[in-house]
Amino acid sequence: MTKQRLAVAEALAEVDDFATAQQLHRWLQDAERKVSLATVYRLLQSMADDGLVDVLRSGDGEARFRRCETERHHHHLVCRRCSKTVEVLAPAVERWAARVAEEHDFSDPEHTVEIYGLCASCRAELAQ
Template identity: 65%
Template sequence: MTQGASTGRTSAAAPAAGKEQRVTKQRLAVSAALDDLADFVSTQELHRILQDRDTAVSLATTYRILQSLADDGLVDVLRNADGEAVYRRCAVTGHHHHLLCRTCGKAVEVEAPAVEAWTARIATEHGFTQVEHTVEIFGLCPACTIASGS
C-alpha cells in the first residue's frame, strides 16, 4: 500500500469522497465477496468465487471493479511473490505494510514506524517530496513452516 492511501471504508461499495461511482449489482457482489475473505485474492480467484456463487460478473468487469475499489481506497492492492496483483479489504486503517506467506497466502498487517522514519530521512536527504512507498515482506507463516518441516 502506498503512503497516504486510505483503507478506511464507509460501506462495501461507497466511493471515496468526491468520486461518483454507479452502484451496480456487480459492484455490490464483488464488494460482498471481498468482505467474506480474510486473505488477499487475485482477480481470477475472486471471479471464480463469484461464479461459484452463481453471480453473473465477467472477468473484465471484475478487473474494472477491483481497480475502481483500489482507486477509491476501499481495498489494498499489492503484488504477490509471482508479481500478480492481489486485493483485500484491510482491517487496519491508515498506512501499513504486510507480511505475506508464500505458501498459503496468509497476510498479517503491520505498522512499521522505523520504515516510515527511514523513508522520510532518505527522501529528505535526496530532495524528494510527495514520497510514496510500498513494503511487502514474503516468507512462510508458522503453520506453513511446520508443514514444510523447516
C-alpha cells in the same frame, strides 16, 4: 455505489485470504452475479486506489486482493509457503521513506512494503 461494485465488495467479504480477480469473477459467476471480468479488474483497482483493498503481487506478477483489515496505511508479512498474511504498522518505515524522499528533493512519497518469510505453522510442519 453500483450493483457491480457492491457485488465485488460482497465477494471480497467472503474471502479470508487474498484472491485474484479471476477467482473473484468465478465466485460472482457461481453466485449468478452478472459482472464482467474487465469490470472486476477495474473495480478492484478503484478499491485499491481508495485504500479499501490490499494488493499483493505474486512471484509471477499476478495481483491478489483482499479487504483491508485496517484503514491506516500499513504493510504486510507474508508466508512464502502458505501465503498467510499479517498487516503491520511500521512507523520506522514511514520515517525512513519521508527522509529518503526529502534527501533527494522529492515530495509526497508513497510506498508499499511486503516482508516474506515462513510463518510459525509452516516452520513447525517443515521441522517434522
